[in-house]
Amino acid sequence: MKKLEGKVAIVTGSSRGIGKEIAMKLAQEGAKVVVNYSRSPEKAEEVVNQIKQQDGEATAIQADMNQVDQIQQLVTSSVEKYGQLDILVSNAGIEHFGKLEEITPQDFERVFSVNVAGQLFVTQAAAPHLSSGGRIVLTSSVSARFAAFYHTLYAASKAAVSAMVLNLAPELGERGITINAIAPGGTATDMAQENAERYTHPALQNVSPDALLKSQIILQRLAQPEEIAAAVAFLVSDDASYITGSTLAVDGGMF
Incomplete structure:
Protein backbone atom coordinates (compact mmCIF):
# COMPACT_ATOMS: atom_id res chain seq x y z
CA MET A 1 0.00 0.00 0.00
CA LYS A 2 1.46 3.35 -1.02
CA LYS A 3 1.63 5.88 1.81
CA LEU A 4 -0.57 8.47 0.09
CA GLU A 5 -3.03 6.14 -1.64
CA GLY A 6 -6.45 7.78 -1.90
CA LYS A 7 -5.15 11.28 -1.12
CA VAL A 8 -5.42 14.43 -3.23
CA ALA A 9 -2.62 16.99 -3.16
CA ILE A 10 -2.08 20.48 -4.53
CA VAL A 11 1.54 21.46 -5.13
CA THR A 12 2.00 25.12 -6.02
CA GLY A 13 4.78 26.13 -8.39
CA SER A 14 5.29 22.56 -9.52
CA SER A 15 6.08 22.89 -13.22
CA ARG A 16 9.85 22.79 -12.58
CA GLY A 17 12.61 22.47 -10.00
CA ILE A 18 11.82 21.38 -6.46
CA GLY A 19 8.07 21.70 -7.02
CA LYS A 20 8.18 19.30 -9.94
CA GLU A 21 10.01 16.70 -7.89
CA ILE A 22 7.54 17.11 -5.03
CA ALA A 23 4.63 16.53 -7.40
CA MET A 24 6.36 13.48 -8.86
CA LYS A 25 7.16 12.04 -5.42
CA LEU A 26 3.64 12.47 -4.04
CA ALA A 27 2.23 10.82 -7.15
CA GLN A 28 4.65 7.91 -6.73
CA GLU A 29 3.31 7.50 -3.21
CA GLY A 30 -0.23 7.21 -4.59
CA ALA A 31 -1.64 10.75 -4.36
CA LYS A 32 -3.63 12.39 -7.12
CA VAL A 33 -1.70 15.59 -7.76
CA VAL A 34 -2.71 19.05 -8.95
CA VAL A 35 0.32 20.52 -10.72
CA SER A 40 4.52 27.67 -18.09
CA PRO A 41 1.61 25.49 -19.26
CA GLU A 42 3.87 23.37 -21.46
CA LYS A 43 6.19 22.50 -18.59
CA ALA A 44 3.25 21.76 -16.31
CA GLU A 45 1.78 19.38 -18.87
CA GLU A 46 5.16 17.67 -19.15
CA VAL A 47 5.04 16.99 -15.41
CA VAL A 48 1.48 15.69 -15.69
CA ASN A 49 2.49 13.40 -18.56
CA GLN A 50 5.49 12.07 -16.65
CA ILE A 51 3.26 11.25 -13.69
CA LYS A 52 0.75 9.49 -15.92
CA GLN A 53 3.53 7.53 -17.63
CA GLN A 54 4.35 6.15 -14.18
CA ASP A 55 0.70 5.12 -13.67
CA GLY A 56 -0.10 8.12 -11.49
CA GLU A 57 -2.93 10.64 -11.72
CA ALA A 58 -2.39 14.38 -12.16
CA THR A 59 -3.86 17.49 -13.70
CA ALA A 60 -2.40 20.96 -14.37
CA ILE A 61 -4.17 24.10 -13.14
CA GLN A 62 -2.97 27.65 -13.70
CA ALA A 63 -2.95 30.17 -10.84
CA ASP A 64 -0.66 33.06 -9.99
CA MET A 65 0.25 32.99 -6.30
CA ASN A 66 0.12 36.77 -5.97
CA GLN A 67 -3.52 36.88 -7.08
CA VAL A 68 -5.93 35.88 -4.30
CA ASP A 69 -8.84 35.26 -6.65
CA GLN A 70 -6.71 32.86 -8.71
CA ILE A 71 -5.55 31.10 -5.55
CA GLN A 72 -9.14 30.55 -4.48
CA GLN A 73 -10.06 29.28 -7.94
CA LEU A 74 -7.11 26.85 -7.87
CA VAL A 75 -8.45 25.22 -4.72
CA THR A 76 -12.06 25.26 -5.94
CA SER A 77 -11.11 23.68 -9.28
CA SER A 78 -8.98 21.04 -7.57
CA VAL A 79 -11.83 19.97 -5.31
CA GLU A 80 -14.27 19.95 -8.23
CA LYS A 81 -11.85 17.78 -10.20
CA TYR A 82 -11.11 15.17 -7.53
CA GLY A 83 -13.92 15.58 -5.00
CA GLN A 84 -11.66 16.16 -2.02
CA LEU A 100 19.39 48.21 1.33
CA GLU A 101 19.43 51.52 -0.55
CA GLU A 102 18.19 49.82 -3.71
CA ILE A 103 15.12 48.07 -2.25
CA THR A 104 11.91 49.70 -3.46
CA PRO A 105 8.33 49.43 -2.23
CA GLN A 106 7.62 47.59 -5.48
CA ASP A 107 10.34 45.02 -4.64
CA PHE A 108 8.86 44.51 -1.19
CA GLU A 109 5.37 44.08 -2.59
CA ARG A 110 6.50 41.62 -5.27
CA VAL A 111 8.53 39.39 -2.91
CA PHE A 112 6.13 39.40 0.03
CA SER A 113 3.10 39.05 -2.24
CA VAL A 114 4.29 35.65 -3.45
CA ASN A 115 6.52 34.34 -0.65
CA VAL A 116 4.31 35.39 2.26
CA ALA A 117 0.82 36.45 1.17
CA GLY A 118 0.63 33.74 -1.48
CA GLN A 119 1.44 31.04 1.05
CA LEU A 120 -0.94 32.50 3.64
CA PHE A 121 -3.89 32.80 1.28
CA VAL A 122 -3.47 29.40 -0.35
CA THR A 123 -3.48 27.96 3.17
CA GLN A 124 -6.60 29.97 3.95
CA ALA A 125 -8.30 28.71 0.78
CA ALA A 126 -7.32 25.07 1.30
CA ALA A 127 -7.98 24.71 5.04
CA PRO A 128 -11.81 24.55 4.89
CA HIS A 129 -11.57 21.55 2.56
CA LEU A 130 -9.17 19.58 4.77
CA SER A 131 -10.49 17.14 7.33
CA SER A 132 -8.77 15.57 10.32
CA GLY A 133 -5.49 14.11 9.11
CA GLY A 134 -5.01 16.88 6.56
CA SER A 143 18.14 31.99 4.43
CA ALA A 144 15.92 32.77 7.42
CA ARG A 145 18.78 31.57 9.66
CA PHE A 146 21.98 32.28 7.70
CA ALA A 147 23.04 35.76 6.63
CA ALA A 148 24.09 36.66 3.10
CA PHE A 149 24.96 40.01 1.58
CA TYR A 150 22.00 41.88 0.03
CA HIS A 151 19.52 39.10 0.80
CA THR A 152 17.44 40.89 3.42
CA LEU A 153 14.12 41.04 1.62
CA TYR A 154 14.05 37.39 0.59
CA ALA A 155 15.30 36.17 3.97
CA ALA A 156 12.69 38.23 5.81
CA SER A 157 9.93 36.75 3.65
CA LYS A 158 11.07 33.23 4.42
CA ALA A 159 11.37 33.94 8.15
CA ALA A 160 7.76 35.09 8.03
CA VAL A 161 6.75 31.69 6.66
CA SER A 162 8.26 29.87 9.64
CA ALA A 163 6.42 32.27 11.96
CA MET A 164 3.15 31.59 10.14
CA VAL A 165 3.55 27.84 10.49
CA LEU A 166 4.30 28.11 14.20
CA ASN A 167 1.26 30.29 14.86
CA LEU A 168 -1.20 28.51 12.58
CA ALA A 169 -0.42 25.14 14.15
CA PRO A 170 -2.63 25.57 17.26
CA GLU A 171 -5.57 26.83 15.21
CA LEU A 172 -5.39 24.03 12.64
CA GLY A 173 -4.48 21.46 15.27
CA GLU A 174 -7.93 21.82 16.81
CA ARG A 175 -9.21 20.21 13.61
CA GLY A 176 -6.56 17.50 13.45
CA ILE A 177 -4.64 19.21 10.63
CA THR A 178 -0.86 19.55 10.78
CA ILE A 179 1.10 22.41 9.26
CA ASN A 180 4.86 22.49 8.88
CA ALA A 181 7.48 24.07 6.67
CA ILE A 182 10.61 22.88 4.96
CA ALA A 183 13.73 25.05 4.85
CA PRO A 184 15.86 23.85 1.93
CA GLY A 185 19.53 24.73 1.70
CA GLY A 186 21.44 24.96 -1.55
CA THR A 187 19.71 22.74 -4.10
CA ALA A 188 20.77 21.84 -7.62
CA THR A 189 18.09 23.73 -9.56
CA ASP A 190 18.19 26.34 -12.32
CA MET A 191 17.29 29.04 -9.78
CA ALA A 192 20.21 28.07 -7.55
CA GLN A 193 22.59 28.05 -10.50
CA GLU A 194 21.50 31.55 -11.50
CA ASN A 195 22.15 32.94 -8.01
CA ALA A 196 25.02 30.80 -6.68
CA GLU A 197 27.66 33.54 -6.86
CA ARG A 198 25.38 36.00 -5.05
CA TYR A 199 25.25 33.74 -2.00
CA THR A 200 29.05 33.81 -1.74
CA HIS A 201 30.84 36.25 0.57
CA PRO A 202 32.72 38.85 -1.52
CA ALA A 203 36.01 37.83 0.09
CA LEU A 204 35.49 34.25 -1.14
CA GLN A 205 34.66 34.95 -4.77
CA ASN A 206 37.92 33.38 -5.93
CA VAL A 207 37.49 30.19 -3.90
CA SER A 208 36.40 27.17 -5.94
CA PRO A 209 32.75 26.11 -5.64
CA ASP A 210 33.85 22.66 -4.47
CA ALA A 211 35.93 24.14 -1.64
CA LEU A 212 33.07 26.40 -0.61
CA LEU A 213 30.66 23.48 -0.38
CA LYS A 214 33.11 21.52 1.75
CA SER A 215 33.58 24.47 4.09
CA GLN A 216 29.90 25.33 4.52
CA ILE A 217 27.90 22.09 4.25
CA ILE A 218 28.59 18.99 6.33
CA LEU A 219 27.62 16.65 3.50
CA GLN A 220 29.84 18.70 1.14
CA ARG A 221 27.38 18.96 -1.74
CA LEU A 222 24.18 20.60 -2.88
CA ALA A 223 20.89 18.79 -2.37
CA VAL A 236 2.52 14.83 4.52
CA SER A 237 2.45 11.14 5.42
CA ASP A 238 1.02 9.40 8.49
CA ASP A 239 4.61 8.90 9.65
CA ALA A 240 4.67 12.61 10.57
CA SER A 241 1.33 12.61 12.37
CA TYR A 242 2.84 14.04 15.57
CA ILE A 243 4.82 16.85 13.96
CA THR A 244 3.28 20.29 13.58
CA GLY A 245 4.34 23.91 13.83
CA SER A 246 7.90 22.96 12.86
CA THR A 247 10.31 24.09 10.17
CA LEU A 248 12.42 21.18 8.97
CA ALA A 249 15.88 22.14 7.73
CA VAL A 250 16.82 20.10 4.67
CA ASP A 251 20.24 21.65 4.21
CA GLY A 252 22.92 18.94 4.41
CA GLY A 253 24.04 20.31 7.78
CA MET A 254 24.96 23.93 7.09
CA PHE A 255 27.49 25.50 9.46
Whole structure:
Protein backbone atom coordinates (compact mmCIF):
# COMPACT_ATOMS: atom_id res chain seq x y z
CA MET A 1 0.00 0.00 0.00
CA LYS A 2 1.46 3.35 -1.02
CA LYS A 3 1.63 5.88 1.81
CA LEU A 4 -0.57 8.47 0.09
CA GLU A 5 -3.03 6.14 -1.64
CA GLY A 6 -6.45 7.78 -1.90
CA LYS A 7 -5.15 11.28 -1.12
CA VAL A 8 -5.42 14.43 -3.23
CA ALA A 9 -2.62 16.99 -3.16
CA ILE A 10 -2.08 20.48 -4.53
CA VAL A 11 1.54 21.46 -5.13
CA THR A 12 2.00 25.12 -6.02
CA GLY A 13 4.78 26.13 -8.39
CA SER A 14 5.29 22.56 -9.52
CA SER A 15 6.08 22.89 -13.22
CA ARG A 16 9.85 22.79 -12.58
CA GLY A 17 12.61 22.47 -10.00
CA ILE A 18 11.82 21.38 -6.46
CA GLY A 19 8.07 21.70 -7.02
CA LYS A 20 8.18 19.30 -9.94
CA GLU A 21 10.01 16.70 -7.89
CA ILE A 22 7.54 17.11 -5.03
CA ALA A 23 4.63 16.53 -7.40
CA MET A 24 6.36 13.48 -8.86
CA LYS A 25 7.16 12.04 -5.42
CA LEU A 26 3.64 12.47 -4.04
CA ALA A 27 2.23 10.82 -7.15
CA GLN A 28 4.65 7.91 -6.73
CA GLU A 29 3.31 7.50 -3.21
CA GLY A 30 -0.23 7.21 -4.59
CA ALA A 31 -1.64 10.75 -4.36
CA LYS A 32 -3.63 12.39 -7.12
CA VAL A 33 -1.70 15.59 -7.76
CA VAL A 34 -2.71 19.05 -8.95
CA VAL A 35 0.32 20.52 -10.72
CA ASN A 36 0.05 24.27 -10.32
CA TYR A 37 1.84 26.70 -12.61
CA SER A 38 1.80 30.42 -13.25
CA ARG A 39 3.23 31.00 -16.73
CA SER A 40 4.52 27.67 -18.09
CA PRO A 41 1.61 25.49 -19.26
CA GLU A 42 3.87 23.37 -21.46
CA LYS A 43 6.19 22.50 -18.59
CA ALA A 44 3.25 21.76 -16.31
CA GLU A 45 1.78 19.38 -18.87
CA GLU A 46 5.16 17.67 -19.15
CA VAL A 47 5.04 16.99 -15.41
CA VAL A 48 1.48 15.69 -15.69
CA ASN A 49 2.49 13.40 -18.56
CA GLN A 50 5.49 12.07 -16.65
CA ILE A 51 3.26 11.25 -13.69
CA LYS A 52 0.75 9.49 -15.92
CA GLN A 53 3.53 7.53 -17.63
CA GLN A 54 4.35 6.15 -14.18
CA ASP A 55 0.70 5.12 -13.67
CA GLY A 56 -0.10 8.12 -11.49
CA GLU A 57 -2.93 10.64 -11.72
CA ALA A 58 -2.39 14.38 -12.16
CA THR A 59 -3.86 17.49 -13.70
CA ALA A 60 -2.40 20.96 -14.37
CA ILE A 61 -4.17 24.10 -13.14
CA GLN A 62 -2.97 27.65 -13.70
CA ALA A 63 -2.95 30.17 -10.84
CA ASP A 64 -0.66 33.06 -9.99
CA MET A 65 0.25 32.99 -6.30
CA ASN A 66 0.12 36.77 -5.97
CA GLN A 67 -3.52 36.88 -7.08
CA VAL A 68 -5.93 35.88 -4.30
CA ASP A 69 -8.84 35.26 -6.65
CA GLN A 70 -6.71 32.86 -8.71
CA ILE A 71 -5.55 31.10 -5.55
CA GLN A 72 -9.14 30.55 -4.48
CA GLN A 73 -10.06 29.28 -7.94
CA LEU A 74 -7.11 26.85 -7.87
CA VAL A 75 -8.45 25.22 -4.72
CA THR A 76 -12.06 25.26 -5.94
CA SER A 77 -11.11 23.68 -9.28
CA SER A 78 -8.98 21.04 -7.57
CA VAL A 79 -11.83 19.97 -5.31
CA GLU A 80 -14.27 19.95 -8.23
CA LYS A 81 -11.85 17.78 -10.20
CA TYR A 82 -11.11 15.17 -7.53
CA GLY A 83 -13.92 15.58 -5.00
CA GLN A 84 -11.66 16.16 -2.02
CA LEU A 85 -8.43 17.75 -0.79
CA ASP A 86 -6.06 16.18 1.73
CA ILE A 87 -2.66 17.79 1.19
CA LEU A 88 -1.40 21.26 0.36
CA VAL A 89 2.25 21.86 -0.48
CA SER A 90 2.98 25.54 -1.00
CA ASN A 91 6.21 25.61 -2.97
CA ALA A 92 5.90 28.66 -5.24
CA GLY A 93 8.33 31.45 -4.44
CA ILE A 94 10.61 34.08 -5.95
CA GLU A 95 14.20 35.09 -5.22
CA HIS A 96 15.55 38.57 -4.53
CA PHE A 97 18.94 40.16 -3.98
CA GLY A 98 19.38 43.89 -3.46
CA LYS A 99 21.33 46.39 -1.38
CA LEU A 100 19.39 48.21 1.33
CA GLU A 101 19.43 51.52 -0.55
CA GLU A 102 18.19 49.82 -3.71
CA ILE A 103 15.12 48.07 -2.25
CA THR A 104 11.91 49.70 -3.46
CA PRO A 105 8.33 49.43 -2.23
CA GLN A 106 7.62 47.59 -5.48
CA ASP A 107 10.34 45.02 -4.64
CA PHE A 108 8.86 44.51 -1.19
CA GLU A 109 5.37 44.08 -2.59
CA ARG A 110 6.50 41.62 -5.27
CA VAL A 111 8.53 39.39 -2.91
CA PHE A 112 6.13 39.40 0.03
CA SER A 113 3.10 39.05 -2.24
CA VAL A 114 4.29 35.65 -3.45
CA ASN A 115 6.52 34.34 -0.65
CA VAL A 116 4.31 35.39 2.26
CA ALA A 117 0.82 36.45 1.17
CA GLY A 118 0.63 33.74 -1.48
CA GLN A 119 1.44 31.04 1.05
CA LEU A 120 -0.94 32.50 3.64
CA PHE A 121 -3.89 32.80 1.28
CA VAL A 122 -3.47 29.40 -0.35
CA THR A 123 -3.48 27.96 3.17
CA GLN A 124 -6.60 29.97 3.95
CA ALA A 125 -8.30 28.71 0.78
CA ALA A 126 -7.32 25.07 1.30
CA ALA A 127 -7.98 24.71 5.04
CA PRO A 128 -11.81 24.55 4.89
CA HIS A 129 -11.57 21.55 2.56
CA LEU A 130 -9.17 19.58 4.77
CA SER A 131 -10.49 17.14 7.33
CA SER A 132 -8.77 15.57 10.32
CA GLY A 133 -5.49 14.11 9.11
CA GLY A 134 -5.01 16.88 6.56
CA ARG A 135 -1.49 18.03 5.87
CA ILE A 136 -0.07 21.44 4.94
CA VAL A 137 3.59 22.09 4.12
CA LEU A 138 4.84 25.61 3.35
CA THR A 139 8.28 26.59 2.08
CA SER A 140 10.71 28.58 4.17
CA SER A 141 14.49 28.62 3.62
CA VAL A 142 17.79 28.35 5.45
CA SER A 143 18.14 31.99 4.43
CA ALA A 144 15.92 32.77 7.42
CA ARG A 145 18.78 31.57 9.66
CA PHE A 146 21.98 32.28 7.70
CA ALA A 147 23.04 35.76 6.63
CA ALA A 148 24.09 36.66 3.10
CA PHE A 149 24.96 40.01 1.58
CA TYR A 150 22.00 41.88 0.03
CA HIS A 151 19.52 39.10 0.80
CA THR A 152 17.44 40.89 3.42
CA LEU A 153 14.12 41.04 1.62
CA TYR A 154 14.05 37.39 0.59
CA ALA A 155 15.30 36.17 3.97
CA ALA A 156 12.69 38.23 5.81
CA SER A 157 9.93 36.75 3.65
CA LYS A 158 11.07 33.23 4.42
CA ALA A 159 11.37 33.94 8.15
CA ALA A 160 7.76 35.09 8.03
CA VAL A 161 6.75 31.69 6.66
CA SER A 162 8.26 29.87 9.64
CA ALA A 163 6.42 32.27 11.96
CA MET A 164 3.15 31.59 10.14
CA VAL A 165 3.55 27.84 10.49
CA LEU A 166 4.30 28.11 14.20
CA ASN A 167 1.26 30.29 14.86
CA LEU A 168 -1.20 28.51 12.58
CA ALA A 169 -0.42 25.14 14.15
CA PRO A 170 -2.63 25.57 17.26
CA GLU A 171 -5.57 26.83 15.21
CA LEU A 172 -5.39 24.03 12.64
CA GLY A 173 -4.48 21.46 15.27
CA GLU A 174 -7.93 21.82 16.81
CA ARG A 175 -9.21 20.21 13.61
CA GLY A 176 -6.56 17.50 13.45
CA ILE A 177 -4.64 19.21 10.63
CA THR A 178 -0.86 19.55 10.78
CA ILE A 179 1.10 22.41 9.26
CA ASN A 180 4.86 22.49 8.88
CA ALA A 181 7.48 24.07 6.67
CA ILE A 182 10.61 22.88 4.96
CA ALA A 183 13.73 25.05 4.85
CA PRO A 184 15.86 23.85 1.93
CA GLY A 185 19.53 24.73 1.70
CA GLY A 186 21.44 24.96 -1.55
CA THR A 187 19.71 22.74 -4.10
CA ALA A 188 20.77 21.84 -7.62
CA THR A 189 18.09 23.73 -9.56
CA ASP A 190 18.19 26.34 -12.32
CA MET A 191 17.29 29.04 -9.78
CA ALA A 192 20.21 28.07 -7.55
CA GLN A 193 22.59 28.05 -10.50
CA GLU A 194 21.50 31.55 -11.50
CA ASN A 195 22.15 32.94 -8.01
CA ALA A 196 25.02 30.80 -6.68
CA GLU A 197 27.66 33.54 -6.86
CA ARG A 198 25.38 36.00 -5.05
CA TYR A 199 25.25 33.74 -2.00
CA THR A 200 29.05 33.81 -1.74
CA HIS A 201 30.84 36.25 0.57
CA PRO A 202 32.72 38.85 -1.52
CA ALA A 203 36.01 37.83 0.09
CA LEU A 204 35.49 34.25 -1.14
CA GLN A 205 34.66 34.95 -4.77
CA ASN A 206 37.92 33.38 -5.93
CA VAL A 207 37.49 30.19 -3.90
CA SER A 208 36.40 27.17 -5.94
CA PRO A 209 32.75 26.11 -5.64
CA ASP A 210 33.85 22.66 -4.47
CA ALA A 211 35.93 24.14 -1.64
CA LEU A 212 33.07 26.40 -0.61
CA LEU A 213 30.66 23.48 -0.38
CA LYS A 214 33.11 21.52 1.75
CA SER A 215 33.58 24.47 4.09
CA GLN A 216 29.90 25.33 4.52
CA ILE A 217 27.90 22.09 4.25
CA ILE A 218 28.59 18.99 6.33
CA LEU A 219 27.62 16.65 3.50
CA GLN A 220 29.84 18.70 1.14
CA ARG A 221 27.38 18.96 -1.74
CA LEU A 222 24.18 20.60 -2.88
CA ALA A 223 20.89 18.79 -2.37
CA GLN A 224 19.16 17.16 -5.28
CA PRO A 225 15.53 18.28 -5.74
CA GLU A 226 14.40 14.71 -5.10
CA GLU A 227 15.87 14.88 -1.60
CA ILE A 228 13.79 17.94 -0.75
CA ALA A 229 10.75 16.14 -2.19
CA ALA A 230 11.41 13.14 0.05
CA ALA A 231 11.31 15.37 3.13
CA VAL A 232 7.98 16.82 2.01
CA ALA A 233 6.59 13.34 1.35
CA PHE A 234 7.48 12.42 4.92
CA LEU A 235 5.78 15.49 6.40
CA VAL A 236 2.52 14.83 4.52
CA SER A 237 2.45 11.14 5.42
CA ASP A 238 1.02 9.40 8.49
CA ASP A 239 4.61 8.90 9.65
CA ALA A 240 4.67 12.61 10.57
CA SER A 241 1.33 12.61 12.37
CA TYR A 242 2.84 14.04 15.57
CA ILE A 243 4.82 16.85 13.96
CA THR A 244 3.28 20.29 13.58
CA GLY A 245 4.34 23.91 13.83
CA SER A 246 7.90 22.96 12.86
CA THR A 247 10.31 24.09 10.17
CA LEU A 248 12.42 21.18 8.97
CA ALA A 249 15.88 22.14 7.73
CA VAL A 250 16.82 20.10 4.67
CA ASP A 251 20.24 21.65 4.21
CA GLY A 252 22.92 18.94 4.41
CA GLY A 253 24.04 20.31 7.78
CA MET A 254 24.96 23.93 7.09
CA PHE A 255 27.49 25.50 9.46
